[in-house]
Amino acid sequence: MSESSKQELLDRIATSVIAGIDDLMGIGDVLNLLDELESCEISPREVELVTKLRNIFKKLVLEESQDPRGDWELIHELIRTLCDNAVGESVVLDGNEEIGSKEKVSVEPPAIVETEVTQKDEQEGSESQVLMSVEDPELFRDFLDEAREHLSSIELNIISLEEDPGNREVINAVFRPFHSIKGVAGFLNLRDIHEISHEVENLLDGARSGSFPVTEGVIDIVLQAIDILKEQLSSLENELPKGKIVTQGSIRVKNFLKHVRSFDPTRAILPIEIPKIGEILAEKGIVEEEKIEEIVEEAVREGKKIGEKLIEKGLAAPKDVALALREQKHLKESVTSIRVDTQKLDNLVDMIGELVIAQSMVLQNPEVQKIREQKFQKDIVQLRRITGELQRISTSLRMVPIKATFQKMIRLIRDLSRKSGKEVVLQMSGEDTEIDRNMVDQIYEPLVHMIRNAVDHGIESPEERLKLGKPPYGTIFLSAEQKGGNIVIYIRDDGRGLDAEKIRKKAVERGLIQPDDKFEEGALFELIFHPGFSTKDEVTDVSGRGVGMDVVKRTVEDLRGKIEIKSRRGEGTLFELKLPLTMAIIDGMIIKVGSERYVVPTISLRESLRPLRKDYQTVQGRGEMINVRGKLMPLIRLHNLFQLEPLHYNPWEALLLVVSEDGRDYCLLADEIIGRQEVVIKSLGSALKHIVGISGGAILGDGRIALILDVKGIVTAFERGMK
């Protein structure tokens, strides 16, 4: 730009009229001129002046000035310096004189300053006031309607956002309603609603300006905010007729705000791409497959998104759709995959098991062991490494994260808590724990049942909980972890816990136990696994129908797993599901009875010991017992069961395996422990399926066959023999 136009600009700035600090239009003029000036070639000194001027103007406009009068004068001084310097003159004008030279000056600076200050005071003083009187319920009703409309528009848009997180337009469409709700809530003095929308607005504003991408976390927060806002709106609606409304103080809101404020949106940045979603929702059991087909047709016809359509029709909650989209996204991300028939997979795993065994057989062959050649030894190490790796991979082939199963529980809990009128929160951990694909489907039903039980029988009503000094909402903790060769799933609730006395009474009523039977608390708890046992008299909608805990237990045992209960009155109940890592291999202890070898699944094993002679005793009516640290346990002679000639008849010479069934401990008498090994389970074939005390066969490392003990079967047979 030429020097003359710069001069022209400076002249215009010098002669511009700002009637006072309220004259925003005048200030705007000067600001625009300063912008223009900056695009000319100006000296560093001039740049400094322009920047200074701009900052002071900004301060005045935003009413942030500490000293409006001083700043006002400073502006004139700066303008003068700027313009005079440029023309090379040094005429210093008196501040008043300069203002006086303008065509129309309405107010003198000092006067403006004073009105400005008083106005500020008044504003500050009135900040806590409610603008509209609460006596105008119409206004609130309008707000309710409109806010709800806005929320449903957010719900629709958030789905699009999940599909296309970078879309500014969509972010804006989600942002705006929050902004509007916040604005009005501010006027109506609805503090909680105002705060929620304010925080979400801030968050989305960051996303809108591109400071961080829209991540799952952000979307979760928005969805949560919608939930809470809806809740707030309905309680507002309920309170309106009473003339008094609660505007602040919800605990849920407080927690939410805490969460949002500590949320770091720059973390967990994920790329997102999404195709269709119907299948996932159908698989999760949220929408029926037929319904989805209908919806897909409709959606295609109307050119809408399937998720959108589902929400519109009320077939799926926005949260579910969002979750499904997310799951699908993960599937898409997780490298390309091919579908393989599980039968083929099972065969592969089986054959690899055989390979490992065959390898051991070769290597343990005495002729082979004689070979001392170094190259041969090296090759063996290499072979072992490869088969070991193969085995590891083959095991992992069948493993899937338990996440999907856990996530289905979220919806279950929500439905249950709605139906039962109890507030229940689900906390999960260890969702990434991997579990055998075949098992994952089978534990679904038991999990559902246990969670139902927890909500129905465990968690107290909100009133009851408050009386007990507990938070009004119950919590169910669902977690999974890998512990040794097992997967352990914990289902814990903070409800009322099991009532041992009530269970005893019921068990007596049902004829399961005798009134004078002595039971420890743990053994009493085990009774709930008995077929036909129910502690609750009435059948509720939530549970108490169909399968009982006995089915849960049977399912777990079919999976070669174990289930245990721990419970404390008033504090809650914990179910511990111990499952083998995979169905194809078990972690076993190899024992010897006489000349035979057996495999005892380590999952059933408590400990092994050799008792002292004095710990062995015979109890009238109960047979042989072993005193293990003061606790009497029945002795089960395995050699009797399998009709073998043992090495030792006396327990103090032999070895005892302590096992636990139905809350009771037993000692199995064996001759010795050979070692611990992972063995590949082999079916015995239909002819040998139902042998008491045997659950299957395994080929051991040295090529010999061993039978796997069915501890539960052994104990049951023993108890039957005692009666």
Place this chain on the structure above:
Amino acid sequence: MPSYKDMTVLVVDDFATMRRIIRNILRDLEFKKILEAEDGTAAVDILKTQKVDLIISDWNMPKMTGLELLKWVRANEDTKDIPFLMVTAEAQKENVIEAVKAKVSNYIVKPFTAQTLAEKLEKIVPKD
């Protein structure tokens, strides 16, 4: 007090409740002719056909924002002198300078009291 009785004021906000709140205050200030528009484009439609003496507009609106409306108003010969009061949120105060550069008459931060609105109006509406 300027005579508000004969003035036509246009209230622009996408939230009907908000418009209602502002309208109630304006009524108390003895405004008689109050028009409403739910966003910038609707406001433009009104401004094209009717004489308006004062515009009170929200900033954040779909389709056409308050700032865009302001720019349109100032660029249009028939409307360029209409006093324009921008309603803005506390969080967006920083953007006010943009509006000032676009020649906004004044701005007001939500939530505001009736008195603050009255004072702002006094500043921007020419007295008789």
